[in-house]
Amino acid sequence: MKGITFLNPGDPVDQYLLIKQMTKGVTTAGKPFLTLIFQDRSGDIEAKLWDAGDEEERKYQPQTIVKVAGDIHNYRGKNQLRLKQIRPASAQDNVKMGDFLETAPLSVEEMSEELTQYIFEMKNPVIQRITRHLLKKYQKPFMEFPAATKNHHEFVSGLAYHVVSMLRMAKFLVEQYPSLNKDLLYAGIILHDMGKVKELSAAVSATYTIEGNLLGHISIMVNEIAEAAKELEIDSEEVLLLQHMILSHHGKAEWGSPKPPMLMEAEMLHYIDNIDAKMIMMDRVISRTNSGEYTERVFALENRSFYRPHMYDQDKS
Amino acid sequence: MKGITFLNPGDPVDQYLLIKQMTKGVTTAGKPFLTLIFQDRSGDIEAKLWDAGDEEERKYQPQTIVKVAGDIHNYRGKNQLRLKQIRPASAQDNVKMGDFLETAPLSVEEMSEELTQYIFEMKNPVIQRITRHLLKKYQKPFMEFPAATKNHHEFVSGLAYHVVSMLRMAKFLVEQYPSLNKDLLYAGIILHDMGKVKELSAAVSATYTIEGNLLGHISIMVNEIAEAAKELEIDSEEVLLLQHMILSHHGKAEWGSPKPPMLMEAEMLHYIDNIDAKMIMMDRVISRTNSGEYTERVFALENRSFYRPHMYDQDKS
Amino acid sequence: MKGITFLNPGDPVDQYLLIKQMTKGVTTAGKPFLTLIFQDRSGDIEAKLWDAGDEEERKYQPQTIVKVAGDIHNYRGKNQLRLKQIRPASAQDNVKMGDFLETAPLSVEEMSEELTQYIFEMKNPVIQRITRHLLKKYQKPFMEFPAATKNHHEFVSGLAYHVVSMLRMAKFLVEQYPSLNKDLLYAGIILHDMGKVKELSAAVSATYTIEGNLLGHISIMVNEIAEAAKELEIDSEEVLLLQHMILSHHGKAEWGSPKPPMLMEAEMLHYIDNIDAKMIMMDRVISRTNSGEYTERVFALENRSFYRPHMYDQDKS
């Protein structure tokens, strides 16, 4: 079945979906309704459930799987699902939440193995030990969490997938620019966003924790490295270097890094992070756009819209 | 004897001074000379030592006390000392380095006692214990270090004096605005710049340490609070609140705070820090300016110069 | 009775309220309705009056006191009042507008007396005379006007209350930093926003006057000082100093001050003004927030939301 985000206005809908978000509203005529955001693996879509009272509110909580029927229509330039029928799925329907969650294109096992390989290649024992220690400490959430709550890699295992993609790029770059220190760059990549496992609340439907809000994943992780070094009884410059890699990876003070990169590897970490995040965002909107047309505007890409050239499809044929 | 910075062009000089800084130069005619910065408690002044070879270079290292004779002249709007005689002080001269260092107007003992009193007033045991623990851990450098290497409170015990002034202001403000939490604000003030004892190298002639450069005093202190909490086996929200106070006290991302203040007390800490630093800077330049004239431009005050009104002196009489 | 802004969704409402604002609308189904903003001393709340034609429009004009019944519900994260009954109050209801207006926590008499005391303490006769002259000239509106139309001190006597709070802070600061000239700072505080009595139209439901829009309260007040000096036949530097205090009190050109502060007292006036305004804003949103939760975003505080720590309430018990 075609993913919900690939349907066009007029297409009928008759399938199971997961409720991602639910908000109550009142029409200008004073009647209550629900705004529901449904999702499947392809993304999400909005719908309105009119004349929905307290009972509906209880039945259609986030994380509920529902069976819906209706069709797609266009509302202010975005697709919406016009509901004709909706009911919560029951045990007999034989569907489970995992079926509706976007997930990384690689399995947790594949990614774990690949990460292990990168750590194995490190020659500096201090960097290797700290990285291994922290990866082990946060193994489970690190492999399951998204890399963000929106914009990019906001899916199950998004964080690990982002890290693996970045490591592959790093592997190429340390060959192209041999003055880069491989160990520092690899460790920086593996740890740079690991603080998100404490900044965010969960692997699915993540929100910000109090700690996440008050400290942020950067400071959380700088602390974690200090603690790891203490537990491993390490006291050498590499600890500072790793902390600096994390601290500076947003590149500029105004983007949340209290220190700008002062190591070549820190600068490169910032570039690699940026490229992988931006490519994922551009690829997603362009893949949903027809040749000769423009994508919707993407806020996180300076609100630009992108053009999908005719040659993309001509060259394939 | 009048402080070196209060002399006017034409005034003769014949006194002991401390060498603060020495730089070698070569005249455009190819001859070596030294640029010396002398200091006494009133501040510093520049001088040139012409035809100065390797021997002079060895004799006039920073931290050396010298006997100088000469006069003051004006060079590009700033006073310089024109050297006629110079020699290193010897044991018989009976002068010591402390005589030449600007120091806080309060003694270390007075300030220690006052700090103790503020901590004693705290009611929240967690905040009190962490503050006391850290103050004890870094007692000595905390009482001796400057608050910065330049701009403001850059003198012996400048950090402690800055903190005491801020606490006094805080005491007034928690009375004026009773919704402010006194403990959080007092602790935030005491700890906000304590990381400088690791960011800077020494109480006198301080430079930035590697740790100071790569992490900065904010991240250093956030780590210290985490470590203190661990040692004291404290795990409560107050730890996060204190870390946030430190993290946000520069007020904005572009000023080095990865998170903006999200607590009323954090916002107030930022204001109090700012006022005390700026007052010290303005007071210093205005006190050296004559009525009806303008101060030199102060880079850290948006490069403004300030006017000293006639009424300052009229009203006194 | 609990103030309207302290009610929670589900709470019933049955009380008198003042209409602060009324706007006509048309539902998407083409029917007219009114959006009413009611207020009592605790603040304001929005409500919709459906199917409201010309008669309702006439009856529910701003400044009308009404008796309403209904309940509170949450709409897009903000409380609204769902109207079940509404009627204009009549003479028998025995309610008056003043009952619904937020007003300063100090009476006009208390504040007048306190202001007089500060002026009495001034030693410089020129500054004292000009300040007294202008305070007398605008006595009545100065004691009744708000300090702004929104954001902070936007209540009856808000301007005078803001000034009194600032004077108390100034009293502390001139003791802490004795190089500050007390007379200049006190006079600057008293006069800094006095131009608002001409910039705004009234003490209640204030809008901007033509003069307010075209000149602004800063230029208005600079002119007033010039005129006062002329009438008092004063021609001395103090007049320029006072004008500069007013001119520069927004701190920077981009915030509306054509000259940045060039006097120590002008810089301090800017800080004190800022602190008092910001504290009032933060205090208000935090006092309406539960422990462990975040306030709504405050536009005038860089759109931040603030966290209300658990310890606020724990420490009280």
Place this chain on the structure above:
Amino acid sequence: MKGITFLNPGDPVDQYLLIKQMTKGVTTAGKPFLTLIFQDRSGDIEAKLWDAGDEEERKYQPQTIVKVAGDIHNYRGKNQLRLKQIRPASAQDNVKMGDFLETAPLSVEEMSEELTQYIFEMKNPVIQRITRHLLKKYQKPFMEFPAATKNHHEFVSGLAYHVVSMLRMAKFLVEQYPSLNKDLLYAGIILHDMGKVKELSAAVSATYTIEGNLLGHISIMVNEIAEAAKELEIDSEEVLLLQHMILSHHGKAEWGSPKPPMLMEAEMLHYIDNIDAKMIMMDRVISRTNSGEYTERVFALENRSFYRPHMYDQDKS
């Protein structure tokens, strides 16, 4: 004789010049010298007077006319005058200061007459009376002062010449855009910089007065209009409009206007002021540049340098 700024490196110099500025210096070898800035009507040029002691300092004060001999050489991309001989001019030399001052291309009489004509054309009696009153009050300095101390129109009668050029442009524009109110625009132009007669100290070698520094010519002039209206017993909207024209003529808060233009005529005043100032600056540097070359960088024109095309000279022939 060719103006001093039109000479090229290698050209001999033997003429009278006026000392515009004198600064003492000390060579790196410890010898005193003077840096002299000479001027004639074409502009100014720097020179060094080596081995210059107290006597030279007394003889070569600013505003002294001297006879100099030497040649032009290029120092870091700018022409300098290499002095071979210098002596103060005496009565017999029969030269006077006016011979060396750049002055407007129109005489004071011509400009006065033209100004009178523009005021005569005004139809609104209020605007006409205020403009005439103020022009009369400051007639003498207004006709003699420069428009600025540097950058543009910084010559004798520069202010009046700037105003006359702007009025001519305004005359064209009110015909092209008839919705512009001629009286308001003319009066705004005549008064916009009149405050400079109090902001600056003198027609020649002007510096900023205390009033100029603390208030600025904009606020000075807004006050003057208020005072004029009072004296003429005028109390109508036109007074506010004129004050707003002055207040907003720098266009934006960050350029010193506490209010942005809110009248069509105020916006136009800002444009006309800008064009006339910028044209004068560009014209001056381009006129001193050879075809196919670039001018020096002009700080007040965003530090740009301008290209002088070959066709300028080809088309002439």
Place this chain on the structure above:
Amino acid sequence: MKGITFLNPGDPVDQYLLIKQMTKGVTTAGKPFLTLIFQDRSGDIEAKLWDAGDEEERKYQPQTIVKVAGDIHNYRGKNQLRLKQIRPASAQDNVKMGDFLETAPLSVEEMSEELTQYIFEMKNPVIQRITRHLLKKYQKPFMEFPAATKNHHEFVSGLAYHVVSMLRMAKFLVEQYPSLNKDLLYAGIILHDMGKVKELSAAVSATYTIEGNLLGHISIMVNEIAEAAKELEIDSEEVLLLQHMILSHHGKAEWGSPKPPMLMEAEMLHYIDNIDAKMIMMDRVISRTNSGEYTERVFALENRSFYRPHMYDQDKS
């Protein structure tokens, strides 16, 4: 008949209008409706057509002329047309699209003649030939296109009218500032926005072409000049100068000019372009505002609103 934009709330409407834009919507009650933007020569107005299904959607496409009846009401501070009747105009109605399109105040013939005259006055044969060649090549769209899709000169022949107004201003300015090269300035004005004939899709209801989006009118026109020079076998500096005039006419990089003006004429072109665009915008909103009131905010004028003084109407009488 009064233009649609000059009607006031309550005024009845019964006339022909052109549909400029149509958008489908769904009410919060789930019913489809159309948002229609009608226009006549005075501007445009919004209306809602309730309960509008597929048939209405087909009938009321953009560019359709309709007969409407209803009245004007005010919705959130803007006038709307409340529809009571609507039908497409038929052949018998005897109305044509041109009747509803705003058009330049000068005829195409008048403007063509005036343009020819300016080109005739040029003395530099290279500049003259290139300008004439390009004007001839794009004669038809150049005389018909708007100067923009919104903000200013967005009407039929708006581009040509903008150019003619600018040329008249230039004619005055080359006389006032004779160092300006007339040929370069005239040619720059004529060509500066000619690229819009390729950037935009049509003279009416213009949208951006792919070429317009990817390259922009500036780069398009720089290419056109290169091509023209090639075809005319011209290879001289004037070609570069003309290209630079186009390239830099937005004034700054952040406004879309990859090079800032480096020619005096390029700087002036930027000023003239700006003045003519801004005057048109201000004039339009002020002409629709009553004396003593403020215009709506104009986004393209830094979101300012303008004041219409009482004297505008007093002086007329």
Place this chain on the structure above:
Amino acid sequence: MKGITFLNPGDPVDQYLLIKQMTKGVTTAGKPFLTLIFQDRSGDIEAKLWDAGDEEERKYQPQTIVKVAGDIHNYRGKNQLRLKQIRPASAQDNVKMGDFLETAPLSVEEMSEELTQYIFEMKNPVIQRITRHLLKKYQKPFMEFPAATKNHHEFVSGLAYHVVSMLRMAKFLVEQYPSLNKDLLYAGIILHDMGKVKELSAAVSATYTIEGNLLGHISIMVNEIAEAAKELEIDSEEVLLLQHMILSHHGKAEWGSPKPPMLMEAEMLHYIDNIDAKMIMMDRVISRTNSGEYTERVFALENRSFYRPHMYDQDKS
């Protein structure tokens, strides 16, 4: 022999060097001297030649090879060469300019071959033909020019080397992100800076041409693509796409791109360009710095200095 930039203060110098730049100066004592910048393949160093008159000026013009003796000393934190002897090299010295010019680490032949291979891999015939056509047209300067006059790749064949490095990165990235169109990205890389062959004057000691200054390499190249398409009689969307790649490759308007990237490949081109330029800059300064020390500040890297960790050298051993 060790490169000139790798010597330390105190090291003797006795070798051939190339004069890169020569400037005349006058000491504060009035004596002429020359400031010479010498270069060898490792970089450049400054020296002063005292008492240098017209004869020296003639002998030591830029591009002259000289034999020098002297030693290295430190002047204001930078190394200088203190000259003891200098003479122009003669034919017998058997040295040639090429020996002193930094050049790309790959030969022109290697790079040509590699470029050919990338073009060979293109599948889209339009893109392939245009790229091949332009590469052929500018083959010689393209293979010899630097990529810039300073900051990065400012050496012989720097442009080609920069392009080859970027292509290698692109090859990796199109595999990692298969939605990228390889042809568009490769062609964009090859052409993006090709306009520099017209913007700069020569392969060695390059300055900006008039065309370079007035149009810039971006506009030059957009024109070249248009011309190539015309000559090859190609009229398809790919031409616009290529022009857009060039136009947008600086990423933002304020960095000189009149259009921001609107193609995924254009965004990636910007990233690749940036990474290769920055790596070259960082690598150079870090390679000249000792472990545990900081590099000089690099203006083009936001004036940062970088830290060279101890582990770089520890890990090697």
